[in-house]
Amino acid sequence: MIFSKIKIKLFILILLITASTLLPENRLIKAIKVNNPPKTDGFLTDSVWEKATVFSDFKMIYPDTDIKPTEKTEVRILYSKSSIYFGIKCFSSEPDKISIKSLKKDHFGKGTGDDLIKILLDPFQDKRNAYVFIVNPKGARTDGLAFGEHFSTNWDGIWEAKTHIDKEGWSVEIRIPFKTISFNSALTKWGINIERYIARKIETIRMEGISKDIFFYNPNQAALLGSIKGIKQGLGVTFKPYSTVTSSKDFQSGEKRSWKLDAGFDLYKNFTPNLVGVFTYNTDFAETEVDERRLNLTRFSLYYPEKRSFFLEGSEIFSFGSGIHRSFVPFFSRKIGLYNGEQVPINYGVKVYGKIGKTNIGLLNVGTKSTDLTDSRNFIVGRISQNIFEQSKVGIIFTKGDPRGDDSNSLFGTDFKYSTSKFLKNKNFAAGGWWVYNKNSEKEGKHYGYGINFDYPNDLLDLSFSYNYFGDSLNPGLGFLPRNSVQVFRTGLQYSPRPQKGIVGKIVRKFHYELYAMAYLDLNGNLESGRMFTAPINFRTENGEHIEFNVIPAKEVLAEDFALSDKIVFHSGSYQYTRYRFEFNSASYKKVTFDLCYKFGGFYSGNLRELQLGTSFKHNGNISLGVDAIIVRGTFPQGKYKTNLYRVKGDFFLNPDMGLMTFIQYDDESRKLGANIRLKWRISPGNTVYLVYNKSWERRWDPISRFFPMQDLGVFKIQLSVRP
Secondary structure, eight states: OHHHHHHHHHHHHHHHHHHHHHSOOOOEEEOEEOSSOOOOSSSOOOGGGGGSOOBOOOEEEESSSSSOOSSOEEEEEEEOSSEEEEEEEEEOSOGGGOOOOOOOTTOOOTTOOSOEEEEEEETTOOSSEEEEEEEOTTOOEEEEEEETTEEEOOOOOOOEEEEEEETTEEEEEEEEETTTSOOOTTOSEEEEEEEEEEGGGTEEEESSOOSTTSOTTOGGGOEEEEOOOSOOOTTOEEEEEEEEEEEEEETTTTOOOEEEEEEEEEEEEEEETTEEEEEEEEEOOTTSOOOOOOOOOSSSOOOOOOOOHHHHTTHHHHOOOSSOTTSOBSOOGGGSSEETTEEOOEEEEEEEEEEETTEEEEEEEEEEOOOSSOOOEEEEEEEEEEEETTTEEEEEEEEEOOTTSOTTOEEEEEEEEEEEEEETTTEEEEEEEEEEEEEOSOOSSOOEEEEEEEEEEOSSEEEEEEEEEEOTTOOOTTSBOSOOSEEEEEEEEEEOOOOOSHHHHHHEEEEOEEEEEEEEEOTTSOEEEEEEEEEEEEEEETTSOEEEEEEEEEEEEESSOEESSSSOEEOSEEEEEEEEEEEEEOOTTSSEEEEEEEEEEEETTEEEEEEEEEEEEEETTTEEEEEEEEEEEEEETTEEEEEEEEEEEEEEEEETTEEEEEEEEEETTTTEEEEEEEEEEEEETTEEEEEEEEEEEEEOOOSSOSEEEEEEEEEEEEEOOBOO
8 A cells, every 4th residue: 555655656756757847948048248238229230239149039929829930030139237228120021011000109009000029028037027118110119017918008117219111121229227127136037028010911929938828928938038247227216307387267167267387296216126116296197198988878887997107107016806807996096186087186195016025015195185076185005915836926905095085994805816827738727816894984784895716818718707796885985896785797708719721711810709697696696687798700800800799688687767868767677688799890900990889789678779980090100090989879668869979089190209199079978079189299218298288168059159168278297307
């Protein structure tokens, strides 16, 4: 018996050793240190580049995997004591077809139509988080943070990118100062990955992580960059003062135009290369783009993303839970400095975020000024998480404060997430759980919430399941929770084969067969809402078009009346109906694009049709014009229902550093026309001039004028950055 156990243990040991030897080792990419770094102009003609080691062994990821790319790419990496330099040559057999659609910063996300170079840097070698730098052939930049399968533009750094297009293709030179990024000074090797996207071919090639099941934004699969020695981050201090001149007028009050001169600053201090402190005084967000208007055909609040830079920086550290989707966000930063859609001035703010060893820390303390709507208030948020295993973490969160005036409102929670990209050898898998308790002015009820989730997000098969419980007295002052007193079940399956043969293989790049089910139950287990989302037809063509048809059965049980409008009211009771959806999107790399989405079918006691139309024209990145409309028509026993939303966007750029951005919106619900016009001129990295103009009109039935001016606001702002 003992001998048998020894044999079993020996067999397992040999199996583990054999398996470990079969795992591919991360390749080493060499960076060469130089005393006289190259000039960043995009030409790659400085003689110092001859010292660099050339890397060109890229492999294709899409459409086929682990084969030689159709176009050659060369990468050279140098560094000095103060900056790291990338020189990348993207050869093209058809340079006249290089795709450039935008020069707008942070524009490159999912579905972009631009040729791109993406660089991932993991200076901590923790294989969990990384910096991402993205450049298109005209030098337009996007930067952000990567974590697992996700990428966020919630981080902005000071760096340079210059490009050049010639008969061989395009080239880019990138300079990233070590003052811009945090790093572990004890390490001589960083994580690195580089990816190129060739838009006209819808082709993706990559340095490392050669599999469709490996996400580029997962640092765990990155190569190694070595050896980085003798670098400095400077004093780790950045002083960012600003000054504004504001002119505003309220046309309804009849008062004269007012003028205001204001100033403030942000002070950054890197306590260590991994831990950053920020103090902001009299914070200003004048340059922030206005929110997109949306039509809300539900009973609950809609989620709007944060856009203000102070709250975006380090925001990933404050993220909590997994599998919650947007049903619950314990810390929702838009609760600070905004109240009922109106801006509340921020007097001061203190934030500390970063890492100490394997511990991630986020602390926030913000004080707001008093207004006609609110008193001056103070808000506190704390988030600590510990990295465990290879890609997992466990953490806690604390919030205190409530813009509505409930000073007793506070929340404490804990969460755990297990994540791996090596499940069944090379698959992605994640599982997690969370729990929170909310203290507030409500004495009775269930003040807590909790949940679990499982996720298997892979290229061919994507499976997910989650269960979340939200108590009837869970009402976090600094959180987003549109619907409490419910239990939520979600499960989903997506099967995405890639046909290789026959006529279908020549036309279709990838199918996406989807089946998702969701159920909202009250705390006693009675159904409140149920929906099933199916996609029997869903595919993307080899040319980049997307075609999808959905069937969506739904059931709603109303405990109280729901008013869609003043005339259309759905009374309490049970409603069962089926909706349908058709969507078409043209290839994003084309100069002129079209998007269509048509939803139709039952809706509570009647029928509802929703048509979304959009078209855009993009020329060489310098001009981008887009128009879209949402037209809703309904037929119900109480009568007809109609509403419309129109949006027009126009971006005009001389170069990536100077551009005029316009955004005009009108909707029938508010009957307001709004214009947001922003001129941005980046004089040098970190030093920017803004000219912003906002104006709103109200539509009225008047024989003289249909649109009456309500308010306008003009702001001239100068933002500087000083780094000793």
